[in-house]
Amino acid sequence: MNAKFTLLGTGGWIPTDRRETTCAILSMPEALFIFDAGTGLSRLLEERFRPELELGREVHIFLSHYHLDHIAGLVYLPAMFKSRKLYLHPPAAHITGSDPEETINAIIRKPFNPQALDDLPLDLSIVPVCEGPHTVGGVTVQIRKQIHADPSVAFRVNDLLVFATDTADDEGTAAFAMGVKMLVHEAWIDGVEEDDPATERIAREAYIAHTSARQAAACAAGAGVEKLVLCHLNPLRGAKYHEQMLLSAQKIFPGTVILEDGETVEL
Ligand SMILES: [Zn+2]
Ligand SMILES: [Zn+2]
Structure with a gap:
């Protein structure tokens, strides 16, 4: 399969000039997949990503969970997908304890947004996903529940990619x-x-909801993957700290990288 993965937002929590919050795209001939809709979704408006928007493929947006740094970009969708058919895949209610339709409609409405979700110029269907395998846009996507401050899910696309963000260290990953x-x-x-x-x-408490670079590297080594991309970087830590994280991870798993926003990897 010919697929391109781009992290549009490499940060977590607070967007910075360098790192918007979590959003990634997987561009395939069959479909365009978007993982999380943090502020990084705004980068799809950059000229370099125009071809991604113009291709007439199905567009599927997967949400790992509902924390705002992963969904703030949902209100940007009319800027890039006006009148296009979109499928939004939040985790099913039994995973998160929150009804997906209710939760999303509770956020995208007045007074938080000038228009309610149904009134936006979008052709959007909410299709929740349970744990296990699904066929989405002709591609096999597996879903797995993770441990986080509120439950989140990881996604696996064929043998190409696992996207696992907002998770404590989890031996199942x-x-x-x-x-x-x-x-x-x-x-x-x-x-x-x-x-x-x-x-x-605060750093100790982070372990309850999040993963360290060393733990992520051990996970990559255990899984036998070719490459590990560290994402959801902490905006309160500077570039020097992120560089240190990369070195720590590379000692355990040499194929570790940190990408800049908008950087693409061919799969
Ligand atoms: Zn987050
Ligand atoms: Zn979170």
């Missing part, structure tokens, strides 16, 4: 990603904090 080419995994902290008694409380 390596089995889920076994044999894929590329694992895209969150990394919120380096990992050195774990053994350091001086680590501030």
